[in-house]
Amino acid sequence: MKAVIMAGGRGTRLASVAHDIPKPMVPVGGMPVLEFELQMLREQGFTDIIMTVGHLGQIIMDYFGDGSGVSPATGKPFGVHIEYFVEAQPLGNAGALLLLREQLTEDFLLLNGDVVFSADLRRMVAFHREKAALATLFVHPNSHPCDSALLLEAADGSVDRWLTKEEPRPEYYHNVINAGLHVLSIRVIDDLLAAGVTGKLDLDRQVLRPMAGTGRMVCYHSPEYVKDMGTPERLEAVRQDFACGRLQRGSLTHRQRAVFLDRDGTINAFAGLVCRTEDLHLLPGVAEAINRIHDAGYLAIVITNQPVIARGDVTFDGLDEIHRRMETLLGLEGAYIDDLFFCPHHPDKGFPGERPEFKIPCTCRKPQPGMLLQAAEKYNIDLSQSWMVGDTSRDVGAGKAAGCRTALIGTGDYGQDATVPTLLDFARSLT
Numbered sequence: 466m467k468a469v470i471m472a473g474g475r476g477t478r479l480a481s482v483a484h485d486i487p488k489p490m491v492p493v494g495g496m497p498v499l500e501f502e503l504q505m506l507r508e509q510g511f512t513d514i515i516m517t518v519g520h521l522g523q524i525i526m527d528y529f530g531d532g533s534g535v536s537p538a539t540g541k542p543f544g545v546h547i548e549y550f551v552e553a554q555p556l557g558n559a560g561a562l563l564l565l566r567e568q569l570t571e572d573f574l575l576l577n578g579d580v581v582f583s584a585d586l587r588r589m590v591a592f593h594r595e596k597a598a599l600a601t602l603f604v605h606p607n608s609h610p611c612d613s614a615l616l617l618e619a620a621d622g623s624v625d626r627w628l629t630k631e632e633p634r635p636e637y638y639h640n641v642i643n644a645g646l647h648v649l650s651i652r653v654i655d656d657l658l659a660a661g662v663t664g665k666l667d668l669d670r671q672v673l674r675p676m677a678g679t680g681r682m683v684c685y686h687s688p689e690y691v692k693d694m695g696t697p698e699r700l701e702a703v704r705q706d707f708a709c710g711r712l713q714r715g716s717l718t719h720r721q722r723a724v725f726l727d728r729d730g731t732i733n734a735f736a737g738l739v740c741r742t743e744d745l746h747l748l749p750g751v752a753e754a755i756n757r758i759h760d761a762g763y764l765a766i767v768i769t770n771q772p773v774i775a776r777g778d779v780t781f782d783g784l785d786e787i788h789r790r791m792e793t794l795l796g797l798e799g800a801y802i803d804d805l806f807f808c809p810h811h812p813d814k815g816f817p818g819e820r821p822e823f824k825i826p827c828t829c830r831k832p833q834p835g836m837l838l839q840a841a842e843k844y845n846i847d848l849s850q851s852w853m854v855g856d857t858s859r860d861v862g863a864g865k866a867a868g869c870r871t872a873l874i875g876t877g878d879y880g881q882d883a884t885v886p887t888l889l890d891f892a893r894s895l896t
Contacts, residue, residue, distance in 0.1 A: 466590060467569060468511045471558045471668075472499060472578030473519030487521045489578035490528065491700060494707040496538040498581055498694060499525065503532075503545055505716075506574075509587050512545045515568060516578070517561040519552040559668035566654050575668075577645040577693075581703050583715035584646065584689035592685045593648040596622070599681040600673060601648040605688060606640035606792070606801035608756070614669065616641040616677075618684055627677040629670070637742065637789035640801050641684060643669070644691040688764050688803035688844065690715020711762055720847040724758045724895070725837055725864065726802075727855030728769035731874055731888055733791065735856070740778045742786050745794075750889035752798030757892035763851070764803045764844060768836045770859070772811035777818035781809075804844075806836040831855075832862025837869065854891055 472489045489499035496504075503514065514532065518525050528537065532547035548568070550561050558577070562569075572593065574586065584603070593601035602624070607613060612630050615638060619625040628634050653672065666672065676682040690712055694700040706712040713719075729735050733745045758765045773779040779787070788805060795801055808829040814821075829835030841848050853864025854872045861879040864871035872883040872891050885891045 466511060466571065466573060467513045467515060468506055468574040468576060469515045469517070469562070469565065469569075470499070470502065470576050470578050471561070472516050472525055473522065473552050473555070473558075473561075485521075487518070487525055488695065490524060491694065492538075493581060493694070493700075493704055494712075496536070497528070499529075499578055500536060500538060500543075501581060502576065502578070503529070503543060505582060505584070506586070507544045509585070511574060511586065514545050514547045515550060515565060516547060517550045517552060517556075517565075519555060522549070522551055525549075555665060557665040557667050557671075559672050560664060560666040562654050562672075563657060563663065563666065566651070566658065569651050569654065572648060572650050575647040575649050579693060579695050580645040580691060581694050581712065582644075582646060582689070582691040583712050584687060584691060585717045586646070588717065589646070589685050589687070590648055593683075596683045598623075598648075598683040599650040599653055600676055601683050601685050602673070603644045603646035603691065604641050604684045604686055605644050605691060606796075606803070607642045608796075608799045608801060610638075610640045610642060610793075610796040610801070613642045616643060616684060619680070621680070622683050623680045624677045624682045624684060627669075627674040629674075635789075637786060637793045639789055640792045640796050641686075643673075645693065646691060647673075686804075687717070688721075689717055709762075714762065717845045719845070720850075721764055721844050722762060723764040723766050723803075723840065723844070723846045723851045725766050725768045725840070725851065725853045725869065726755075726888070727831075727853075727857070727860045728767055728791075730856035731854060731860075732767065738773050738776075738778060739787060740773055740783075742783075742790050745787050745790050747791070747794050747798075748888070750887060752795055752800035754887075754889040754892035755795065755800040755802065757889075758895060761892075761895045763895070764846070765801075766840050766844075767802050767805040767807075768831070768840070768853070768860075768863070769805070769807045770831050771807040771809055772830075774809035775811035775820055775823035776816045777820050804840065806840055808836060831859040832866060834863050834867035837863060837867035841867070852891075852895075854888065 490497040532543045532545040615628045616624050617626040694703045755765045810823050810827040810830050812826050814824050848868040851869045853869045856874040858879040861871045861881045871881040873881040
């Protein structure tokens with residue numbers, strides 16, 4: 466599969482840091498961002514590269530050549546084959562695709578040249594093929610969903626609506642943001658050509674956004690490291706992540722560490738069974754705690770028993786709205802979770818309106834470890850280097866059964882490794 470890298474941006478927001486080189490050539494960890502991107506691709510077997518270049522593009526071409534040479538930064542072979550498309554006039558971040566059709570004979574990776582990533586793209590490609598999608602978007606949550614373009618998903622995982630950051634959004638929403646890594650079918654280009662589209666083209670607004678609601682564009686969710694380095698502040702953050710190894714460990718090809726978080730009494734104030742959206746309220750300090758968890762190099766994954774489904778108190782859609790509220794409230798405070806797993810089962814019968822199909826013993830309801838094991842499989846998590854944090858014996862039991870270290874919020878002795886007053890106290894002690 467070919468990879469097309471859009472490396473023609475002017476990088477005006479980085480002018481104070483690098484005014485005389487293209488934005489993708491800004492160094493991180495002693496090498497250009499673009500070289501780090503090529504290294505990630507080569508290691509995963511993507512060695513056939515097309516780069517679109519424009520402003521100061523000759524600097525890129527002189528540095529990499531056709532990919533058969535040796536890196537001036539590392540002294541190692543680039544190990545790829547590179548072709549260039551030079552934009553004589555700016556074509557936006559997608560206009561060149563219309564002129565590359567003859568060089569693209571199958572589905573291809575489309576990457577932004579100013580995005581620093583450490584991700585297992587082979588997983589994404591396999592997902593794309595499984596879904597038989599025309600477009601697959603690498604999506605993740607971020608710390609500023611309020612001022613980012615937001616994707617709303619249909620039940621089948623396709624993009625139902627694409628909301629620009631200027632557009633009004635629902636009161637509560639999942640934190641789903643396009644990260645700038647894509648797999649596209651050549652049919653996307655063919656459709657544009659058939660419609661007579663030419664010239665300058667914006668990928669998000671003119672190519673992808675119109676596909677929302679068609680069922681042909683799907684979201685690939687991943688917590689892997691993907692960051693835009695387009696401002697001096699973001700560039701500095703990426704450099705710090707490289708220096709501490711967080712960037713290099715971000716791919717799911719590496720074993721991950723996680724902090725598994727109970728919901729009720731850990732993230733939100735305990736108020737019995739939460740059956741109404743408005744009854745979920747974040748505890749003080751939770752957003753800061755989750756940010757500290759991420760800063761320490763852990764995934765933050767919610768693991769929660771939700772017997773309200775089996776009892777018939779809440780529908781799946783109702784529970785999803787409750788969780789949308791949680792994600793929205795966290796986002797307003799600059800925090801996010803990487804994923805959420807819930808158990809809908811409850812073994813005890815006799816409730817009015819209960820759903821018999823969920824009134825069963827299971828392996829996912831805490832203190833069983835099923836949800837933690839499922840998360841570990843999905844995200845290549847080393848459970849022995851991870852934590853389960855909650856406020857009940859069930860949380861401690863599930864963590865111990867999964868082989869995690871455990872922390873209890875509150876009082877009591879259930880054999881936990883740590884006892885803390887709040888999630889923030891736990892996060893402050895995390896290393």
